[in-house]
Amino acid sequence: MAKTVMLVDDSAFMRMIIKKILIKNNYTVVAEGVDGNDGYEKYKQNKPDVVFMDVVMPNLGGIDCLKKIKADFPDANVLMCSSAGQQSIVSDAIKNGAKGFIVKPFQEAKILEELSKL
Amino acid sequence: MANEEYIEEFIADAKEQIENLNNSILVLEKNQLDKEAIDVIFRAAHTLKGNSATMGFMSIKEMMHKLENVFDEVRNNKVKVNSDLIDLVFECIDEVEAMVDDVASSGSEGDTSGNAAIIERLKQMLTSSEVEKKDSDGEQGAGNKGGDVEFNLDDNARKKIAGAKDKVLRAKIVLTEDCMFPGVRVQLVFNALENVCEVVGSHPDLKLLEEGNFGKEFNLLIISEEEQGKIKKRIMGVAEIKKVSIEKYSDKKAAEKQEISKDSAPAGGESKKNVVQTVQNIRVSIxxxxxxxxxxxxxxxxxxxxxxxxxxxxxxxxxxxxxxxxxxxxxxxxxxxxxxxxPVKHIFDKFPRMVRDLAKKQSKEVNFIVEGEEITLDRTVLDKIGDPLVHLLRNAVDHGVEIPEERKKNNKKPTGVVKLVAKKEKNTCVIEISDDGNGMNPEVLKMTAIKKGLITEKEAGMMTEKEAFNLIFLPGFSTTEVITDVSGRGVGMDVVQSTIRSLRGTYTINSEKDIGTTVTLRLPLSLAIIQSLFFRAGTREYAVPMDVVNNIITIKKSDIKKIQNEDTIIYRNSDLPLFWLKKLLCIEENQGDEEKDMHFVLVVERKGEEIGLIIDEVIGEQHIIIKPLENILKQTNGFSGATILGSGRVILIVDVGTLFE
The missing domain is CATH 1.10.287.560 (Histidine kinase  CheA-like, homodimeric domain)
Structure with a gap:
């Protein structure tokens, strides 16, 4: 079961929202990335069990970061964090190996459900 | 999820996004094709939209949603950036900022009556052909009540089904009521079945499924070697699936029917041991x-x-x-x-927008340059210099930079330059505010001060140019005839002065006709602990912050010369005015000092000019903690505070700035 989690989101607020939920449920947030580049580097360093990946980020977006991680680590578990209205982007992410997704505004139950399915 | 504990973080993040919006729209105003700025605006609007929706601030969300849509079209070259759009975005940012401020002060978005008009105008920016993007997908579509469904099969599929005989299964999959992006869930179900099943048909048709254009349930016709139970498990492995039932598919009604209700097992239930939580950043109150x-x-x-x-x-x-x-x-x-x-960036960031608005209001053209944003300052210092900087920048735009026609007349470029520069020098932070405007005229300043009764004509006659510049810091001094709402009320500059002084900072003004004006502020990097020089004057001991002491020299009594009845000495090839500190502070003479020929002199700066303070003995240097003077002592000129020694003795800290008042 997934235990260690990494959050990649340029919004500190969003990271905090997810982090509080995760910590409350005994997950360990091992790293946080502020954009796709940072996320990729931190993935390499930390090899978390699962990554929550925002879609829209500066420098390197979520889809591109997902592709980069998947290319080097085919077994990576990446869950996309999307907004309403981004169905086609999330669909694209699934085609590129994302294991699931959550939609803002995030709900605790949904986050835990996605994690339990990994 | 509106929640007290999140609100601080929400506001901090919102302010950051607003800052991003402001900075990028300023860039866009200069270059309407700047792709990076367009992207930043899109992302900032998008992020703020999501954050505010999470917190339940729907007015902010709505506004940002529209802005995001517009800039999505800008990104895709469907909408062009023009000055109308830029002005609208400025208004939009102001409105959102006001709402965020209201959230910060009252917890709610406050007055949102102005929103509708802005939202409507943003809507109009969208290309007419473009149907506005829906905020939630896949709510409508062909509902399916389950039971008997007719699969739309082609010949190829029929052939496969005929060949597979009893390995053909029909899976009825029901999504949860609140499932988002059902089309993506379908995709994930297909992924889950990959390599073990072949999906030969679906109801509704595959195209509708992929688009998410169906109700909450769908059917798949699959051929598989695997047991039904295992297949169910695979499908249930996708989130947001409420129910899966699988039965053998035949032309007749199926005989076997199994249902598995969703067994929601939240993760991490059993293992609570040894959880290490890594926290990288926390907010600490000042x-x-x-x-x-x-x-x-x-x-x-x-x-x-x-x-x-x-x-x-x-x-x-x-x-x-x-x-x-x-x-x-x-x-x-x-x-x-x-x-x-x-970093000073925290307050510098709001200035480009301010300068832009100010210049626009007065039909001036200003190129605003900011340098040294990364220089760091004590939080308390930073909080206090915001307002003085606003004033100085307003003065630079208002009084300094001329209107383009006047600049052209003087052979200057029509666009004026206002610079805000921060840098570190020794133990101080230097902030320079400069403009390339018409400069200050010392004679005009003196005349004004005389007219207002702030100085006498005799005093004016003896003033140096620098002293004349400092007149603008006097309470009640204002040179512009017309009082504008941005500067020139004559109350600002003396506030600037007292703020800088309260921070133990200094300021100097340099100005040259037609070249421009530069105001230089020197601020201590930190307020509470300072390196100080301890010395004795007469019978008392005092301290003075090291950063105001330029030099310590020894002089012979016989070297002191009288110029215009004032003690001076030659120091670095020029006259250095000397003052006996014990006389200034009215302290008794210490026995024995009278006969000494050697004296110590602290070379310090006063209103931009060096002077010498004669003391009797240098005791040493030490880090001290400044305690402010309270109550009646607060008004005492000549001292900025006190420090308590380990022995319990209180030592006053001399403030050169107010020593002569």
């Missing part, structure tokens, strides 16, 4: 840091006490311990000081 700083200060005082004890009783072992404590205290102080440091 008051906590203040009290930490105070404690570090008290520690210094306690240590000095220990020091004196050790000296009195000659305990060498104690000395070693004290020296260890000393090192740790210095480290502790450094850490606390470091924790309080914030």
């Amino acid at each position: 008051t906590k840091l203040d009290s930490l700083m105070n404690l570090a200060g008290e520690l210094v005082i306690a240590k000095i006490g220990l020091d004196e004890l050790s000296k009195r009783y000659h305990i060498s072992e104690l000395d070693r311990i004290i020296s260890d404590i000393d090192k740790m205290i210095i480290k502790l102080q450094d850490e606390v000081i470091e924790a309080r440091m914030v």
